[in-house]
């Protein structure tokens with residue numbers, strides 16, 4: 001579970017997130033929507049401890065990210081919006097590094113790395129430097145790293161944006177399974193079809209403020225039932 | 241033409257732009273320029289002595305034109321070298337060519353744009369050497385106005401041929417040779433070549449410290465071997481044409497040779513543009529940075545091993561440094577430069593016999609003095625450790641991973657300090673070998689010196705890392721930006737030299753202190769205090785800064 005409590009964030013005088021209150025419950029896939037520059041990545045960076053929070057508090061599974069960062073960080077896995085990290089390491093070295101940080105026993109590590117990377121089709125490339133990977137392959141390595149340490153809470157910033165259809169399907173299945181086991185899946189996206197297929201709940205943010213939060217059903221009911229999600233989204237974010 | 245010029249301007253702007261540099265950095269450049277003024281005075285007076293001696297020695301026998309031949313032949317070699325490194329960096333290592341290809345430019349326009357930066361380097365080089373020498377020659381030979389006009393024209397066209405030859409060679413090589421398939425390896429290779437070149441150049445300079453003497457020797461040699469020189473000059477047409485043009489500046493022959501020179505240079509430009517279109521694009525666009533091997537479960541299992549987090553972080557740092565050509569050159573090669581240079585010089589001196597002086601010198605000094613001298617000398621040689629002041633900036637866009645992964649901030653930072661210390665250790669080991677074998681230091685002095693150096697190295701690593709953590713440069717797109725035009729190294733140097741200079745002066749001036757033991761103990765106590773203080777400062781910085789570095 002992620003609890004965001006009255007959080008505000010400013011970049012050099014410009015407000016990116018304003019008085020945001022949001023609870024991401026367990027056992028559901030939670031979609032985080034909004035136009036470009038709405039504040040999605042900023043919010044996610046505050047949840048994960050990358051950006052300091054100006055006002056308010058955030059807890060992950062009950063651990064406050066600001067006051068107990070280590071405990072909080074052990075409970076979540078994060079896929080950043082740009083997967084261009086540790087480019088000079090080989091794929092296998094990156095995964096081993098993650099294994100060391102989360103203290104995963106060697107035998108489990110071997111088994112999981114092979115299984116995960118084979119299901120994403122990047123096993124063969126593991127001995128190459130991440131620098132030589134395509135965007136999608138980099139994303140898959142990072143996702144494999146998250147799945148390797150098997151955290152309760154998944155935080156994914158546009159995780160499907162570079163993936164091919166098969167890998168995208170695999171990841172979506174994994175997200176469903178994870179939520180079905182009673183865990184938290186929180187992800188941001190622009191792709192409304194994905195939201196429709198996948199999400200149990202959504203939040204829509206625009207210009208740093210929360211516009212809507214609720215079940216998918218609710219959102220559709222709130223507007224005329226025959227309207228497409230696209231229209232609903234445009235209506236919600238075009239006001240003001 | 242208009243479009244070509246605009247493209248050249250854009251490409252140059254991206255390489256040399258001052259925008260985005262802080263005013264502190266701009267002031268730094270101005271200071272650098274001011275420092276260069278006395279330096280150029282030294283060079284010019286050195287050249288003046290050389291040209292004058294050569295002229296007065298050679299003129300009576302009518303061989304003075306050999307000076308020009310020598311100059312142009314020498315310039316050809318220097319310009320070939322300068323062309324090599326700047327063509328490699330502009331044509332092959334700069335990553336911008338792919339960004340320009342989608343735009344509607346003709347290939348020759350892109351080639352012209354790419355050639356602009358190397359030509360600036362070439363003109364700077366010949367500006368430093370050719371302009372003063374040609375002017376000095378003109379003065380000493382009492383040449384007329386036309387000589388200077390010709391000299392100016394030759395200055396403009398002379399770099400063209402060396403550039404064209406080197407460019408075509410390199411493009412051919414990069415297109416067909418296997419080494420070009422791996423960009424990283426080529427980078428390191430070219431870097432090491434420059435390193436060897438600089439050391440070799442320095443040795444030659446060191447061996448010829450007296451310009452008058454050397455010039456007289458050379459004059460005799462030229463007088464004896466004039467036939468040979470003429471054969472050599474005659475074999476390289478641009479050298480021959482340029483020499484003849486200047487020598488006969490006052491009559492029609494000179495004009496003919498000048499026109500010949502202008503013609504072959506124009507031809508060179510066309511040759512470069514035509515050959516470049518055939519060779520360059522195919523060569524550069526095929527460059528890759530990796531390799532493809534097969535991978536199976538057995539290999540995977542071998543690569544997977546559980547390690548403590550600190551070791552995992554340390555390995556990650558070392559791998560990054562050794563695998564990134566820029567980091568490898570700036571950090572590893574640079575820090576080995578001093579010690580290797582010292583070894584080469586010492587070996588030269590010891591083989592020429594003048595060497596025993598050094599160990600007896602050490603014996604003459606008191607033990608305390610020897611230790612203090614050795615200590616401060618070592619620190620100057622190790623200088624500031626680039627591995628330390630690039631600690632945080634090296635991570636670049638990977639930095640946030642240190643924030644969202646559950647790694648204690650202390651582990652992140654101290655793994656970096658440790659990395660820097662280990663890299664310094666390489667140089668220290670080299671120096672230790674020198675101390676034991678070539679200089680044959682007394683054992684006690686040796687132990688005291690090495691211990692103090694190891695402690696001091698930890699201190700410099702702490703200072704460098706703290707400075708970088710305080711104001712890291714994370715938004716780089718090219719690794720060079722981590723080192724280029726950041727004055728952090730200067731600040732680190734000031735802090736370190738300030739601290740150590742103070743300690744050494746302090747101990748030097750305590751007359752009652754003479755024993756090696758007491759000196760080492762006092763110095764290590766002072767160092768321990770400095771280390772303790774910087775530890776506290778770094779810890780404080782970690783607490784206040786860690787979350788706030790984006």
Ligand SMILES: Nc1ncnc2c1ncn2[C@@H]1O[C@H](COP(=O)(O)OP(=O)(O)OP(=O)(O)O)[C@@H](O)[C@H]1O
Pocket residue numbers: 011012015016034035036037038039040041042043081
């Ligand atoms: N480093 C930064 N410095 C200054 N302003 C920033 C910075 N990062 C983001 N912003 C601003 O904060 C606002 C929110 O940006 P954010 O990245 O959170 O948007 P987003 O919802 O993730 O958009 P997208 O859908 O394009 O990924 C934007 O107005 C952006 O201009």
Ligand SMILES: [Mg+2]
Pocket residue numbers: 040041042081157
């Ligand atoms: Mg975003």
